[in-house]
Amino acid sequence: MIEFEFLNEKIIEVGKKLLKWREEEFTISSKSSKHDLVTSLDLRVQEFLYNSLTQKFPEIGFLGEESGMNKKPETKGYWVIDPIDGTVNFSKMLPMFCISAAYVENDEPKYGIIYAPVMNQVIVAEENKGVFLNGEKITPNWAKVLDDAMISMGNIRGKTHKYFEALETKVMRLRLLGTAALQIAYVGTGHFDAFISVKGNSWDVAAGYIIVKEAGGIITDYYGNPTNIFNKKNLYSNPYIHEDLMKIINTIQI
The missing domain is CATH 3.30.540.10 (Fructose-1,6-Bisphosphatase, subunit A, domain 1)
Incomplete structure (x- = not known):
């Protein structure tokens, strides 16, 4: 267009x-x-x-x-x-x-x-x-199990440590780059296997949303429900680890 x-x-x-x-x-x-x-x-x-x-x-x-x-x-x-x-x-x-x-x-x-x-x-x-x-069409090379996954997330002041406590022994690495848009896009390119949005606004996530979707990723809220760009807490994930990652997130007491 x-x-x-x-x-x-x-x-x-x-x-x-x-x-x-x-x-x-x-x-x-x-x-x-x-x-x-x-x-x-x-x-x-x-x-x-x-x-x-x-x-x-x-x-x-x-x-x-x-x-x-x-x-x-x-x-x-x-x-x-x-x-x-x-x-x-x-x-x-x-x-x-x-x-x-x-x-x-x-x-x-x-x-x-x-x-x-x-x-x-x-x-x-x-x-x-x-x-x-x-300019090059890509297919992400995602981890097939959570233990091999590189997970990224946003920062929520005073509470980020709870996500680390729940996840750091369950995944390969956790990363915070300080830019939600780029981190979500990196799920679509395969650089990351998932991004946990903790307070994302529509302008943070809209472009990354379709990038993950077009890559074959799964986008839901924390409970696996359909979501949209206006929901602040979404999970952008490769399809292999989505369910396991979601279960862990739901154990976190915020």
């Missing part, structure tokens, strides 16, 4: 701009708490994408993390944008951050793109067309 081609073009364009902008001065401030950071470049990237996308496709709604645009549009189709997922990493000059964008129709992602500009990784998925990493 022309809409997806245009989205790709603009995500890559602004990602390259972002690498130049970060060499210049940028400011860091807090939102809901001193640990919930936003930079002036989060705002700049979102403004660029909002202007580009809404001018080209005014009939498509826009949902973005910043600038009060975080309410679900009433339009049938809408973009879901996280201008910088992994803002804390970005502010510390770590390479693990990305721009996450999806096209959603009737609350179901139809297309998603994750661009990690420092690592030069572009992960794309379109409904019924599979997953592509830097």
Whole structure:
């Protein structure tokens, strides 16, 4: 679709701009708490994408993390944008951050793109067309048993240790990269075998959602029920370990 081609073009364009902008001065401030950071470049990237996308496709709604645009549009189709997922990493000059964008129709992602500009990784998925990493279609090489699995998760302040206590002896490794969007996408590419979302927002998960789905992964809530991008606690998993992982998660007392 022309809409997806245009989205790709603009995500890559602004990602390259972002690498130049970060060499210049940028400011860091807090939102809901001193640990919930936003930079002036989060705002700049979102403004660029909002202007580009809404001018080209005014009939498509826009949902973005910043600038009060975080309410679900009433339009049938809408973009879901996280201008910088992994803002804390970005502010510390770590390479693990990305721009996450999806096209959603009737609350179901139809297309998603994750661009990690420092690592030069572009992960794309379109409904019924599979997953592509830097233009090459891939099939994830997932672990067949939980003991061999690499699991990633989000951070929930004061409670993350409970997940580690329950899981660290049951899996090969646990990883927290500080960017939900990229970690979910890595399930779809096979870098990870599952991602446990503990407080994910729609802009964190929408692109990764379709990437995992198109890879053949399973996405449910913690109890195995069908879910969507607006549920904060989802399990994005390879199909071989999903049930075993879900059982362990349900033993965790939060």
